[in-house]
Amino acid sequence: MSITVLYFASLKDAAKTSSEQCALPESLPNLYAELKSQYGFAFEQKALRVAVNGQFTSWQTSLNDGDSVAFIPPVSGG
Amino acid sequence: MRFKVTDTAIDFTEWRMQLNNPQCGAYASFEGWVRNHHDGKAVDALHYDCYPELATHEGEAILAEALSKFDITDARCIHRYGDVAIGEMAVWVGVSAAHRDAAFLACRWILDEVKSRVAIWKNERYVSGVQSWK
Numbered sequence: 001m002s003i004t005v006l007y008f009a010s011l012k013d014a015a016k017t018s019s020e021q022c023a024l025p026e027s028l029p030n031l032y033a034e035l036k037s038q039y040g041f042a043f044e045q046k047a048l049r050v051a052v053n054g055q056f057t058s059w060q061t062s063l064n065d066g067d068s069v070a071f072i073p074p075v076s077g078g
Numbered sequence: 079m080r081f082k083v084t085d086t087a088i089d090f091t092e093w094r095m096q097l098n099n100p101q102c103g104a105y106a107s108f109e110g111w112v113r114n115h116h117d118g119k120a121v122d123a124l125h126y127d128c129y130p131e132l133a134t135h136e137g138e139a140i141l142a143e144a145l146s147k148f149d150i151t152d153a154r155c156i157h158r159y160g161d162v163a164i165g166e167m168a169v170w171v172g173v174s175a176a177h178r179d180a181a182f183l184a185c186r187w188i189l190d191e192v193k194s195r196v197a198i199w200k201n202e203r204y205v206s207g208v209q210s211w212k
Binding site: 006008009010012013051054055056070072073075076077078 | 110126127128129131132133135136157168169189192193194195196197198199200201211212
């Protein structure tokens with residue numbers, strides 16, 4: 001069982017990839033903590049929003065096989 | 079569809095025409111251009127990263143909210159992503175309304191909401207060679 005994780009902006013630079021497959025995690029906070037530790041992301045979880053399958057959602061959302069997850073740093077469009 | 083992202087030069091002609099309406103006496107718009115300086119540093123170019131699915135979803139929500147919040151007839155927004163050169167357009171907002179007050183207010187509100195909610199990130203490339211995510 002796996003999910004796809006998408007990286008953007010400075011997270012993409014730190015992970016050196018725009019996406020990867022990960023094993024289905026226990027929770028979104030666990031997933032971020034592991035990846036943060038692995039790649040040295042500069043953001044604490046509370047500075048990020050999270051999106052699952054292309055929509056913003058809460059960090060308490062549980063994941064299913066095949067979901068795509070994106071950690072959203074503070075945006076800066078315009 | 080009222081919001082879209084594009085990785086090529088913004089051409090808002092068709093969407094601008096869709097705003098034409100004989101009941102409207104006002105059209106207000108905004109163009110965001112890439113400028114050559116930020117915080118006293120000389121900027122060479124901008125690169126915008128984007129999560130299109132999420133950006134579009136939130137952009138549509140913003141425009142739907144604008145339609146219910148302001149006395150306007152219709153509104154559109156196009157945001158560019160990828161490499162954007164100095165002087166090029168990064169974002170366009172267009173609003174039509176019966177009267178100008180609501181058109182101006184909604185245009186400003188939509189831009190401000192897009193800047194704070196839409197999944198797009200600006201990376202400034204400086205003349206010095208340094209680059210920085212904003």
